Amino acid sequence: MSGLAGVYHLDGRPADPALLQRMIHRLAHRGPDASDYWIEGSVGIGHVMLHTTPESLYERQPWSDETGTLCLALDGRIDNREDLVLSLDAAGFHLRTNTDTELMLRAYQRWGVHCPEHVIGDFALVVWDGRRQQLFCARDILGLKPFYYCLQGTTFCWASEIPPLFEQDGTPRPPNEAMIAEFLTGTVVTNAETLYEGIARLEPAHILVVRPDRSETRRYWTIDPNRRIEYSNDDDYAQHFYELFSRAVQCRLRSHKPIGLELSGGLDSSSVVSLLQALSRTNPQDRDRFHTFSLIFPGLPCDERAFIDDVTAQGLFPSHRIRPQAPALASFLDDVLRYQDLPDHPNGAMSNSLRALAQQQGCRVLLTGSGGDDWLTGSFFHYADLLRTLKLGTLLRRLHADRPLYCDRSSSDVFSSPLMQFGLLPLIPQSCRNLGKWL
Numbered sequence: 001m002s003g004l005a006g007v008y009h010l011d012g013r014p015a016d017p018a019l020l021q022r023m024i025h026r027l028a029h030r031g032p033d034a035s036d037y038w039i040e041g042s043v044g045i046g047h048v049m050l051h052t053t054p055e056s057l058y059e060r061q062p063w064s065d066e067t068g069t070l071c072l073a074l075d076g077r078i079d080n081r082e083d084l085v086l087s088l089d090a091a092g093f094h095l096r097t098n099t100d101t102e103l104m105l106r107a108y109q110r111w112g113v114h115c116p117e118h119v120i121g122d123f124a125l126v127v128w129d130g131r132r133q134q135l136f137c138a139r140d141i142l143g144l145k146p147f148y149y150c151l152q153g154t155t156f157c158w159a160s161e162i163p164p165l166f167e168q169d170g171t172p173r174p175p176n177e178a179m180i181a182e183f184l185t186g187t188v189v190t191n192a193e194t195l196y197e198g199i200a201r202l203e204p205a206h207i208l209v210v211r212p213d214r215s216e217t218r219r220y221w222t223i224d225p226n227r228r229i230e231y232s233n234d235d236d237y238a239q240h241f242y243e244l245f246s247r248a249v250q251c252r253l254r255s256h257k258p259i260g261l262e263l264s265g266g267l268d269s270s271s272v273v274s275l276l277q278a279l280s281r282t283n284p285q286d287r288d289r290f291h292t293f294s295l296i297f298p299g300l301p302c303d304e305r306a307f308i309d310d311v312t313a314q315g316l317f318p319s320h321r322i323r324p325q326a327p328a329l330a331s332f333l334d335d336v337l338r339y340q341d342l343p344d345h346p347n348g349a350m351s352n353s354l355r356a357l358a359q360q361q362g363c364r365v366l367l368t369g370s371g372g373d374d375w376l377t378g379s380f381f382h383y384a385d386l387l388r389t390l391k392l393g394t395l396l397r398r399l400h401a402d403r404p405l406y407c408d409r410s411s412s413d414v415f416s417s418p419l420m421q422f423g424l425l426p427l428i429p430q431s432c433r434n435l436g437k438w439l
Contacts, residue, residue, distance in 0.1 A: 002061075002075040003030035003160040004126060004147070005046040007168065008135050010212045011154040015044030023157075023164035024048055030160060038062040038071050043128045043135065047073040052364045053254040055099045063101045065109070069130035072105045075145050075160055076123025079251040084118065108136065113207055116140075116220050120251075124202075126158065135210040141221045142371075143191070143204030150199045156210050162340045165199060172198035183342060187421070189430070195341060249275055252367060260363035262354070263292040263311060263319075265304030268369025270311045277315030290317045291361055293354050295324050322357055324350040380406070383423035395423070 005023035007015050020037045024046040028035070031048025038045045047061040062073045078084065078100045084107060085095065093106045100121075107115040108127050116123075116138045124145035127136040137158065139147050149158040150165050150172070157168050165171050174197045182188045191203045202208050205221040231237050249272055253259060261276065263269050273292055280286040292312060297303040305321075312319045327350065332343040343349075358366055380402065386395040399419060406418050 001030050001052075002050050003027035003048040004073050004075050004124060005048075005159040005164045006073070006126060006157070007044045008128075008156045008210060009042040009154060010156060010210075012042050012212075013154075015039050015042055017044070019167060020044040020046050022167040023159060026164040026167065027160060034060075036061065038064065038073075040068075040071070040128070040130065043071075045071055045073050045126060045128060047075075050364070051256070053077065053100070054256045055097075055254070057256060058097060059099045059101050061101055063099075063105060065105060070105060070109070071128045071130075072101060072108070072125060074101050074104050074123060074125045076100070076104075076121055076125065076140065077252075077254070078103055078119055078121040078123070080120040087118070113209060114220070116207060124160065133211065137202060137208040137210070138220070139202045139204055139206060141205040147202040148194065148199060149202065149208070151210075151215065152198065156215075162194065162196070162199060163338075166340070172196060174198070245271070246275060249367070250279075252365070255365040257364045258288075258362050259290050260358035260361070260366040261290055261292045261317070262351075262366060262368040263294045263308055264369065265294070265307030265311070266369060266372075268372030270307065270369070271372075272367050272369060273311055273317070274314060277311075277317065280315060280317075287316045288318070291358070291363065292317050292319045293358050293366075294319070294321045295351065295354055296321050298323070320357055320361065322354055325353045326350075327352070380418055380422035381426055383419060384426040387423050388427060 003024075005020070005027055007019060007023070009015060017037070017039060020039065024035050024037060027046075027048045031050050033051045034049035036047060045062045049056070049059065049061060051057050062071050064071045081100070081103060084103050088095070088103070088106050088110060091110050093110060095102055095106065104115070104119065104123070104125060105127070107118055108129075111118055113136055121140060122142070122144040123138070123140045124147040125138050129136060135156070137147065137149070139145060146160050147158065148160070148162050148165060149156065150168070152168070152170050152172065155168060155170070157165050157171065159165050166173070176193055176195055176197045179188075179190075179193045179195055182190075192200050194201055202217070203219075206217055206219050208217050209215065229237075229240065231240070261269070261273050263273050273290075276286075276290055280290070292308075294305075294308050296305050296308070298305075308319075308321070327346060331349070335341075335343040355366065383395060383398065386392075386398065402418070
């Protein structure tokens, strides 16, 4: 978790170093290891650094190319480094360092605004291209790294969090009442809006190009619903999944510090830990490299210590367990004031003590099972597919079969019904949903 901030005056006014320093200061908690900025005419790029990989120890950001016409700031990590190096080398690009920052900048030199399509990892980035007189911004496909921006008059500002944007005079603060209503009703229809009118977030899997005369946003990646992988037996599917899962875990193990592993006892986090335990049997030196961290709930039905014990017994990783601390109401208020945004949900905040413990043990990388349910459990959104293809009989049978799964969603509000939420609404174009929101 590093941090980005910057300003671009579209009318050519010089960037103010004092403004950039104030913006960086608001992000100091994201980058305790280093901070710096780069200014060239009307553009100022700031960065705060948190070292999480061995290569990051040698990074200096913002980072410029040999000509000084390109400057990049990156909050993120590249996971397909070997493939990128081979591709860049074949194209005649010779790397001066082995840092992710240079890899990303060389990728921009080779592919231009299409470079995110070739990068696997978690990232938010900005590149100032002096030759083209454009600012290029991008965010990873899942949106794991944040990116907020505001265009006020002829001034474009960006940051990893909202508060630095308020350092620029004239940044609007009117509340976005429609977005607040979406959040309170639990039906958010856009990833681009924030709690403030005039401040937006770059959506996952999108790029943003800002020029003096115009700006444009474009999606660079989406799931191909027509792509299918077919095997003749279940073993081949299982082997393919294992290969992908193993690669996904191993490419995230770059760290110069111990690596923390959240272990809840559920299938997702247990699978991550079990895979690493199996790999460590052939690499004994890794056994002290990994630490598991678990929340326990003595005396409560949700206590999964039995499952945690079964997993930790399979290996020799140091295991840490902690009881969750009930978050104080004041802590939520502190988060609101600090980030000028909505606080975390209470069930998410209970993991704060676990992550603080991981930090005390020296961990700067923490692998979790988050997202496993979203990707592998399935959802009710297949109702929309059945509606779109007019398979109404199948849809009715599916609704009846799924009824026990959403019985707690019972409501007299027709818009809250599963058929409406997961069947009809996904088929309504985004523009129509936005219009309905404002009406």
